[in-house]
Amino acid sequence: MFERLCIIGIGLIGSSVARAARKQGLCKKIDAYGREQDLANLQLAKRLNVIDDYFIDIAPAVESADCIVIATPVGAVEPVFKLLRPYWNKDAVYTDVCSTKGSVVKAATTVFGRVPTNFIPAHPIAGAECSGVDAGRADLFDNKRLIITPVEDSNVQALDKVTRFWEGLGSTVSLMEVDHHDTVLAATSHLPHILAFALVDLLGRKDEQVEIFKYAAGGFKDFSRIASSDPTMWLDICMANKQEIIPLIQQLQSELHRIQQMLEQGENQRLFETFTYAREARQRFLDQLEK
Amino acid sequence: MFERLCIIGIGLIGSSVARAARKQGLCKKIDAYGREQDLANLQLAKRLNVIDDYFIDIAPAVESADCIVIATPVGAVEPVFKLLRPYWNKDAVYTDVCSTKGSVVKAATTVFGRVPTNFIPAHPIAGAECSGVDAGRADLFDNKRLIITPVEDSNVQALDKVTRFWEGLGSTVSLMEVDHHDTVLAATSHLPHILAFALVDLLGRKDEQVEIFKYAAGGFKDFSRIASSDPTMWLDICMANKQEIIPLIQQLQSELHRIQQMLEQGENQRLFETFTYAREARQRFLDQLEK
Secondary structure (H helix, E strand, O other): OEEEEEEEOOOHHHHHHHHHHHHOOOEEEEEEEOOHHHHHHHHHHHHOOOOOEEEOOHHHHHOOOOEEEEOOOHHHHHHHHHHHHHHOOOOOEEEEOOOOOHHHHHHHHHHHOOOOOOEEOEEEOOOOOOOOHHHOOOOOOOOOEEEEOOOOOOOHHHHHHHHHHHHHOOOEEEEOOHHHHHHHHHHHHHHHHHHHHHHHHHHHHHHHHOOOHHHOOHHHHHHOHHHHOOHHHHHHHHHHOHHHHHHHHHHHHHHHHHHHHHHHOOOHHHHHHHHHHHHHHHHHHHHHHHO | OEEEEEEEOOOHHHHHHHHHHHHOOOEEEEEEEOOHHHHHHHHHHHHOOOOOEEEOOHHHHHOOOOEEEEOOOHHHHHHHHHHHHHHOOOOOEEEEOOOOOHHHHHHHHHHHOOOOOOEEOEEEOOOOOOOOHHHOOOOOOOOOEEEEOOOOOOOHHHHHHHHHHHHHOOOEEEEOOHHHHHHHHHHHHHHHHHHHHHHHHHHHHHHHHOOOHHHOOHHHHHHHHHHHOOHHHHHHHHHHOHHHHHHHHHHHHHHHHHHHHHHHOOOHHHHHHHHHHHHHHHHHHHHHHHO
């Protein structure tokens, strides 16, 4: 149990960490740090009793905190590390929530020369297309996977504390290497988001010419849900992990081209096999989800 | 109100028509026709009281029926027209539920030399990724759009009866030209299905090499839902409407290539604009859905 939890960035994820930590009694006091332009959001967080106090100065925000969670967009991590550097506390533990881990490790290396041994990178596989402190939920991490990507010289006690913290919030924790995390997430999360944005961009332009959305149904609603995700956050993620994402976009273009050819050449059997394989693969995914 | 409704093909949609028609009191008797290999399904439909009787001979199935609904996959429509031809009843009305309308009109023209004036093509924009008589629901069409694509010499009384029948089942009916229907649905339904199949095919193959599905979350679940759709049905639809679908697949490849280039060249602003446009376009779609 921590004495004082400090959350840097109190949006959807940060406020869910705060809510879950309070509900599970994982810390005595919960504070948040934000920038001056985040003041309204910080005030709302306090009014909602999600946090006890907020700070727009970093020094009082982190002094005496024994657990610091960085819950900003990917692109803000390096500036946050710079802010934290003068006050870095070797007796505290630090973790983050970013969807790309290579970029976080790189930012830490840039700022500190190496990844501080008491900073344990983490990524909760949980989220929603909504954002903001009021969108947070105490059960956001319940039975959701969380990937921790320790580096070679991560401190074992810090790793243990951070693991137990995330487990206490409800997550099922897996350990993974940084690069492997970014490869896997590019496929299961980043590519689908890009695809949803690409499709809705294309169809939105058609809809402006001739009404088509009027005749779209439930399938399209579900399929396009992730295209409602926050553009700033996703720009950050896509740029941070583009080395992994670009080859996948190319592979998907080839896959679409292959299907196009099957249609052109009337290759019913091959197209049927492709659809059938995909259906079975999705069933395999659903079976895993239930485990 | 009809005396006797006959449903050709009692799967998800056919059985939903039967359930809704019974619930709304739109006909006195509901029968179904199926092939010999559909016997178990027909028996189940009767046991569930979805239909009153079933037939595997077409003559007794349709004689004395004053409304005949063809609820088979797209590819079975031409054989069904051939079966119906000797017993075609000019005093009855006929409709169908196929997702492609050009192919249905073409099948009718092949079999009858022209579209019979009392056959009114229809497409309920409602469905689910599940299938079979037991998946049917009486409320499947409630507040869902249904597109009727009359042809030039469609009989006005038949059009009126069929429109009122579908409205009675809960649908909001729109009239549209055959070609326009196929263009619109290629974009809002057929392309998203192909895309979901393509993505899950690609990722399924990766998952066989290195576990990735284990780390996929809710976003992927929704995005991939339509990849669980029936492969036979979707093979039929895609082949039947490939003239409309192929150009869209090409446009999507270009769109993905455009995004790939933005990533490669670090064009943050353009990528942000693309994501933002997509998010706003989806909001426009959601707003329409609520109307």
